[in-house]
Amino acid sequence: MLQLIANGIVFGSIIALGAIGLTMVYGILKFANFAHGDTMSLGAYLALLFISLQMPFPIAVVLAIAVSIAVAILIDHYLYRFFRTTGPIILLIASVGVALFLRNVILLFWGPDLTYYTREIHLAFQIVPGIRLNSYEIWIVIVTAVLIVLVHLFLKKTRIGKAMRASSDNMDLAEVVGIDTQRVIIWTWSVGTALAVFGGVMLGLENGLRPPMGWELLLPLFAAAILGGIGQPYGAMVGGLIIGIAQEASTGFISTAYKPAVAFIIMILVLLIRPQGIFGGSKRWI
């Protein structure tokens, strides 16, 4: 069981990184971005591309982040922007289209088969009695922790971070107060996408890369965001870990195939019992 929990923390870190971006976009831009999972996939595959161009791994990741952010901002500017006043459902539908687009572009260029960043086998070693993790997994947890601290500092200490929190509270007031909401939107996409790319790369390291990798994560991502309180980045962090641990722990009792169903059930329970989530997010229900 201890091992399962450890696995859950690893997996939960990946979910947390994706969920933070998802919840930020939901809180500030007010829509459920169904393309966020595929953004993670995009990041993972772009990193693969740059690695195949002989870039060292860290550089490849940085380049993947840069390109992904550019793509996200372009899509927002040429597509989502026009629907900002029309309503959240049209945005949702549009983002489903984008999700399919991204996933199939990946399929088009890389094919459907499982690929890996490297052929090396990383041996798992024992950290404490009962827990075995390989070096990738330890890195995943460490890097996630660092990223989370950075996000926290960003939101708490920087002017634009505070402006993002303010916009998440009340975009109209942010406009009235003189906050440059255009900049806030760009930063939202940038931070959210960067975290998503990190998450995607980690997922690729852990499980290998397949075109639907991110899409399959969408349900746990939403579950984590809703659990933590939609619009609350800290909630997404906590929610991600909880979902990750719950999913892994569940494999002790039920078939691993039903892991996504675990996330789903948690989400439904949250929606029924405490819809605003742990940290009290956007109260958008009847």
Next chain:
Amino acid sequence: MDLSGLFSYLVFFLVIVSVYGLLSLGLNIQWGYTKLFNIGIAGFFAVGAYTSAILTTPPAMDRVGGFNMPFLPAIVIAVLLSGFIAFLIGIPTLKLKEDYLAIATIGIAETIRLFFNNEAWLANGVRGVSGIPRPFQHYISFNYNLFYLLLMVVFVIGVYLAIEKALKSPWGRVLKAIGEDETVTQAMGKNIIRYKMESLVLGSMIMGMAGSLYAHFIQFISPEVFVPMSGTFLVWVMLIAGGSGSNKGALLGALVIWGLWSLTDLITNVVPVAYAVKAGAFRVIAIAIFLEVILLVRPQGILGEKSVMKAAKKQEQE
């Protein structure tokens, strides 16, 4: 292709259009009128298809079966079961705001798919259910597919007329009012949840019917048939392109989009087999772009009314 080949293709094509037509009609009730965002279309389709399959097939070694039911009772049960599942789903989710409902329904569709994928005892898991009998097979001496097409047309027209009647009635008007402005409608004293539930259940029953009819035509179903996105996404594009809120639009959309989709299939068929998957990806990319263009340029679709968008705009301003 010779003339009889073309005719065969056309018949097959139109049968599938009819199946999608039913799906679009069902979605129109849910989304076109009541603004319920249902991503779980594939789930209800699956329930209908599998129920029909399991009930009408002879006994099989490794799964539930052997009921050997005739076609009509089976389809009735399939339809009712779809409606029942929709009812169960509606209980926790209908209170939720639209986008939460979307997220919830996607979870449900996934769970249903996982269920059929894994519970081999029920439905043979990945290997699917085959040998689904065709209704009235024995009685038909001429082109069976043509007969099935006529059967489908009967179903589609029947459902179309029934829905048109229902939607033009006071009940339908309440649904429309809920879709346009929920808070006002609630203030008028209408029990929103009840109407939404009825809309959800009715739409899902029609989707189950579509699944059942599909299963009997193709004679084989497996979880892969319901890989959620391509099918579900296509239905959404059909309704949006044809015009949400319009039943004629739903049917028109089914025809046009399935036509486009088949066209892309024909185009990419020239590509060597090795590239088949990539060609398939290209087709989805084309449809995805098509959807975005429609949303940008003519969101109300071909036959839809602009008021759908206006109502949403007004809601934003309030």
Next chain:
Amino acid sequence: MAILEVKDLVSGYSEVMILNGVSIHCADNEIVSIIGPNGAGKSTLMKSIFGLIPVKQGSVAFDGRSITGMRPNQLVKLGMSYVPQEKNVFPSLTVEENLQMGAFIRNDDLTGSIDRVFELFPFIADKRKSVSGTLSGGGRQMLALGRALMLEPRLLLLDEPSAGLAPLVRDEIFEKVMEIRQSGVAILMVEQNAKKALGMSDRGYVLVMGKNRYEDTGEALLANPEVGRLYLGGA
């Protein structure tokens, strides 16, 4: 020269025009009140001036310069500030952070400005690290006012500053408004509490059905029997 000049303003929401040709002006360091029955368009006027509602016809000039249709973050740079009637603070941000957001366009050290605001509103000074969602109604209103003053605006637009507050708190808010005027700021105020508003205003306008009805000094409007009968009944 008037610091704010609004001429024949027509504005509203898509099909429905709420203002049908309203003209007002406000001089430097004046307090001007807008009163009138519900639906007269008082809030709409504020929002139109501040670029939150599109203007169909007419003009708005600030310091002689046309600002019709300019967006809020441009107006903030020019020296105008707006306090909405409700949802006028960022609830998950602390008091201090709210004030910082008021001066978002500035890059320099804000301590001086923040201290000045706290001098004016000692009540919230104690609570600088508190999350503003936990403040009382009065506290939030003071914070909202304080936020609007962070850039030392020359014109302050207040939409019903005393709405929803207990009588004692209301009086305190109005006192603060007077203090703000002492510091050299012009104030344009929409108020439901017409008597009180006119009592502290240099001039006032009565709007009815999206049009000007009366315009005079605060005292004169208070003394006007017509105005008193029709519009000063409440509070």
